[in-house]
Amino acid sequence: MRALIVEDKAYIRKGLISLLETADSEITIIGECGSVHEAVVVANACKPDLIFLDINLTDGTGFDFLDQSSHLNFKTIFITAYEEYALKALKAGAVDYLLKPVDFEELQLALKKLKTLSVSEQKKQLNTARNVWYQDDSTLVLSLSDSFQVINLSELLYCESDKGYTTFYLADGRKYIASKPLKEYEERLTLMNFTRPHQSYMVSLKYIDKYDKSGTIYLKTGQKIPVSSRKKEDFISTFLKYNSH
Template sequence: MKALIVEDKEHIRKGLMQLLDDVGNGIMVIGECESVKEAVIVANSCKPDLVFLDINLVDGTGFDFLDRTGELHFKVIFITAYEEYALRALKIGAVDYLLKPVDAQELKIAIGKVTEQSVEAQQLKISTARSVFGNDDKVLILSLQDSFQLIDLKELMFCQSDKGYTTFHLGNGKQYLASKPLKEFEAQLLRNTFSRPHQSFIVNLKYIDRYDKSGTIHLKNGVRIPVSSRKKDSFLTRLFT
């Protein structure tokens, strides 16, 4: 299997090449690149079977590289430092990835997994990860039991948690249940027009009709959401700014 390493740090590239020699698996490194521009040229000329791809490169992202080599037929293992933004995208997409510094055992596992799946199956997973990475402030992607559900944040009215599960209520009446607690979604939502007025609720401020000083939010569809005394000040600050 011919492999290309696309990583902007030389010591990571060299370390990965050494690990690949150590673990074997019949992988031959045919090139190493530090930029999107260079990697596109090498990939088009050498046509690798597998690409070890860094997320953040000197002149763009690993996804930019994939956009520009869309006609090629290769598999991908991402390489990333621990960055919540990129890592969350990869996890949601169920894409194979390695954390820096690369561990030999994790490398063997990733190679085994990527070898067993088709390029087409992996491309579908990567497109899901890309949608998260590229639209982090616009779209929420829920990993449901049998599918990935894309939610336009402009359509999300509120979320309600219960015993480790979170229900997402949309303006069109649809509801989706995710098997994760509310805190897993809080960071992304609070970067947008949302507030957490209660431990069990996150609400879209754009859907609020009125707020009773007694501590109750009235949404435009008639739903009432409590405001806890502990979160009242932060909610009101968010509401009026």
């Protein structure tokens, strides 16, 4: 079985390859990718039998990749950080997934189950998972110091992370500080057209007024958000793709 690993973190890819060498000698790794774009190109060229697919990639999601490669026949095992919203969709579709860091026994079980499932049957499961993924996604519940606060994601301008806390800034001027780091919300927000142009920020694409090529985002409400040099190329690609619709 020829496998492709689609995961944006190199150390996760390396760890998974090491586990696979022990878990199943019949699997050959034919490539590694860190983005949706790269994965689509490689999958079309190599036509893998199995793809280990990260949910949250630098330029989109695992479902974006599946949409763009739906003509290919391969089986999929998702890789995800623990996040209730993601797991709800995957469980609803009975789709195999591995939590990061990948556990050896869980990997063995996923591979065993996968071999009994046809590609066509798994595609049906993926459609179920996709439908759950995109429904009931308009709100987010924040765990604050003294309460649980419901916010509407359509009103969220941007998030700012600082020392393990995340501040949520809303269009009407409200702000809330949640006691979790920004990475805990990244998967969910990426699905709702937010982008991470800087390690400390996630921004709603719909509220961006313009991007100054010197490295600054200007929101329609007047705020300025920096774009780091490391994330500049990914941000510009995401920004232009969103505004080409």
